[in-house]
Amino acid sequence: MTQRKSRAARRVDLIDAARRAIIQHGVEGVHLNQIAEEAGLTSGAVLYHYPDLRDLLIEAHHAGMERFHERRVRAASGIADPAVRLVTTIRSGLPDGPDDTGVRLLCELGGAAGRNRVYATLLTTLFDRQVSMYQAILETGAAQGVFRLAHDSETIGRNLVALEDAYGYRVIARHHSIDPDTAVELILGYARLATGHPLQAPAR
DSSP states (O other): OHHHHHHHHHHHHHHHHHHHHHHHHOTTTOOHHHHHHHHTSOHHHHHHHOSSHHHHHHHHHHHHHHHHHHHHHHHHTTOOOHHHHHHHHHHHTSOSSTTOHHHHHHHHHHHHHTTOHHHHHHHHHHHHHHHHHHHHHHHHHHHTTSOOOSSOHHHHHHHHHHHHHHHHHHHHTTOTTOOHHHHHHHHHHHHHHHHTSOOOOOOO
C-alpha cells in the first residue's frame, strides 16, 4: 500500500513538473529532458511512470483545467446574491496578471488545439462546463427577478466565456491597455446589457 501511494504521489509531482515545462517551453516545444529537469529526475525515471510522454502531457493539461474550473466554483460557492455571484465568476475566469500560470497553460493548450484532437476535446469540454456554470447563475437570477435576460442563458453564457478567453489572452500577452481590472469592466459592460442589472465591479 505504501508503494502505491508513493508512486501516485510521484505521478502528481510529474504532472506538476510537466505543467511548468509546458508553460516555459510551449506545449509543442516541450521535451522529455525538460520535464525531467523540472521534476528533479532522470528522463528514464519519467518514462518509468509515463512510457508515452503524450499521456503525461494530456494529464497535465487535464489537471490544469480541473484546477482552473474548481477555483471558479470555489470562488462563487456560498454567494446567495446572483448578481454578486455573476461578478465573482467573471473575475475568476480572468488571469491575475500576465504570469498567471493557470491561464497561461490554457493559452498554450488553445494554440495547439487546432492540430490536436485530444487537446481540442479537452478545451471544448471545459468551455461547455463553464457555459453551464454561467447558465445556472443566470437562470437563478432570472427566476428570482434579479435579472431580465436579453437572450437565452446559453447564448449569454457562451458570450461571457468567449469574452473571458479573448480578454484573458490579452492580459497574458501583456497588452498595454488591458489589465485584469480593465478586462473585468469590459466583460461587465456586456453582462449588464445581457442581464438588465447594473453589476458592480468587484473591490480590488
